[in-house]
Amino acid sequence: MDLLVDGNHTAITEFILLGLTDDPILRVVLFIIILCIYLVTLSGNLSTLVLIRLSPELHHPMYFFLSNLAFADIGFSFSVTPNMLVNFLVEKNTISYVACGIQLGSTGFFGAAECFLLAAMAYDRFVAICSPLLYSTKMSTQVCVQLLVVTYTVELSCSDVNVPAIVPSFSAGTVIVVTVFIIAVSYIYILITILMMRSTEGRHKAFSTCTSHLTAVTLYFGTVFFIYVMPKSSYSTDQNKVVSVFYMVVIPMLNPLIYSLRNKEIKRVLKRKLGRRTFSQ
Template sequence: MGEGNRTSVAEFILLGLSQDPKIQIALFCVFLIIYLISVFGNLLIIILIQIDSRLHTPMYFFLKNLSFADLCFSTSIVPQMLIHFLVKKKSISFVGCSTQIVVFLLAGCTECVLLAVMSYDRYLAVCKPLHYSTIMTQRVCIQLAVVSWISGASVCAVDSAFTLCLPYQGQNVINHYFCEPPALLQLASADTYSAEMALFSMGVVILLAPVSLILVSYWNIISTVIQMQSEEGRLKVFSTCGSHLTAVVLYYGSGIFAYMRPNSKTMSQKDKVISVFYSVMTSMLNPIIYSLRNKDVKGALRKLAGR
C-alpha cells in the first residue's frame, strides 16, 4: 500500500505494565489503593484549607493548588489504567489519547513550578522571617499561583502541539500504560527530530529551572538552620526539609530521566516503571509529605471530625 493511501490512526492499543493476567489483577489492587489514597488525601487537604481560617496562609494556599494539580494529574492516568488491568482490549481513541496528554502535561508542568514556588516560600519564612509577611502578600501569592498555571499551560501547549500534530498512520500499539509524548513519538509516521528537540527544550524550562531554584532555596534554608541555637528547631526544620527534598528528588529525578535524554526507539520496562513514580506515586505522597504530617493540618482535621 502506498504511503499516500495509509489512513490516520483512530485509536491506540496500550500494552500496559504487564501482559500476565495474574500480575494485572495484583497491579489493579495496588494501583486502586494508591489512587484512593491520593484522591482522599488531596481532597481532604483542599477541604481543610478551605474551611479552616488558621490555614489561610501562603504555604497552605500553594498546597491547595498543588493538591488540585495532583488530583488532575492522577485522575488523567490511573482510572483508565485500572480499567485496562481488567479488560483484554486496552484501547484508547485518538481524541482520548490527546485529552490525556493535555491534562497530564498541564497538571504535571504546573506542579513543577508550584514545587519551586513552595520552596521559595519556605526560604522566605526561614531565612527572612521579619520580611516574610510584607513580601508574601495575598496579591503576590495569587500572582505566583497564576504564573504557575500559565507556565504549565504554555509548556503543555508546545509539547502537545509538536506531539499531536505529527501524522500517525499504520502502527498504533503504544508500549506504555498511558499516552505520554515520548512513547507516542515512537509511532509517528514522520521525522520526530523537531518534536524531540521541543520536548527537550521545554524540559529544560519546566524541569531543570525549577529544580535549580528548589536546590538553591533549600541550600540557603539548611545554611540558616545550622546557625540556629535551638537544637529542637534544627531537627524540626531538617526533618521537614528532608521530607520535601525526598518528594522533589522522586518527582524531578524520574521526570528528568524520561524527558531530558534522547528519545529511545523502544520503551523499556524500566522506563515504564520509572514513569510510575512521577505519574502515580507523587500524587499519593505529596499530601502526606507536605500536609498531613503537619500539626496545623492535624488540628484542622480534629476540628472537622469534631463537627
C-alpha cells in the same frame, strides 16, 4: 497504531498500548492495587484541599500552595489512572488519537504544575527562614496569587499538543531546569542560614519545616530525571514502566501523606474538626 487511508493521505486513528503485563491473573491483581491507590489519592488530596479551604488557621502561603498541589495531584492522577484501570479489564489495549492528545496535554499541564508549585513552596520556605521579618510582605496574598497565575500560564504553554514534538520536549526540559534551579538556590540559602543559627532548637525547627517538602521534591524530581533525563539505553522497558507508574500513580497518593503526617498544625486542625463532628453526633 491503526491507520485510516483517505486518498493520498494516511491518518492515525488509534494507538495500541503495550500495557504493564499480559498475565490475566497479574492484571487483576494490578487492577485491585492501582484502584486502591487511586481511591486513597482522591480521598487524601480532596481531604487536604477541603481542610485547608475550610480552616482559617491554615490560610497561610505554605498551605495555599499545598492546597493547589493537592489539586494538581488529583488532576495528574485522573489524567492517567482511569484509562489504565479500564485497560486492565479489556483484551485489546488501545487509545484513540484524540484521547491520546488529551491525555498528553493534561499530564503535561499538571506535571508542570507540580514542578512550579514545588518551586514556589521552596521559595516560601526560603523567605520564612531567611527573611522572617519580611515574610508577610514578600509572601502576601497578592504575591501568592501572582505566583499561581504564572504557574498556570507557563503550564498552558508547555501542554500544547498541536505543535511539533520537539517544542513540548524543549518546554518540559526548560521547566525542569528552571524549577530545579529555583529549589536548589532556595535550599542553599536556607542551609547557610540554618548553619549560622546559634540555637540548636532553632536549627531543629528550621530543618523540620523543610523535611516534608524535601521528601516530596526528592521523590518527584528523582522519577522525573529517571524518565526524561537518563539515556534510554541505561534502563529496560520494564524498568521504565515501573518508574512511570510510580511517577503518575503512586506519587500523587504519597504527597498528602508526606505533608499531613509530618505537619503538626494540619494534624491539630484535623483532630479538632473530627472531634467537633463526633461530639455533635
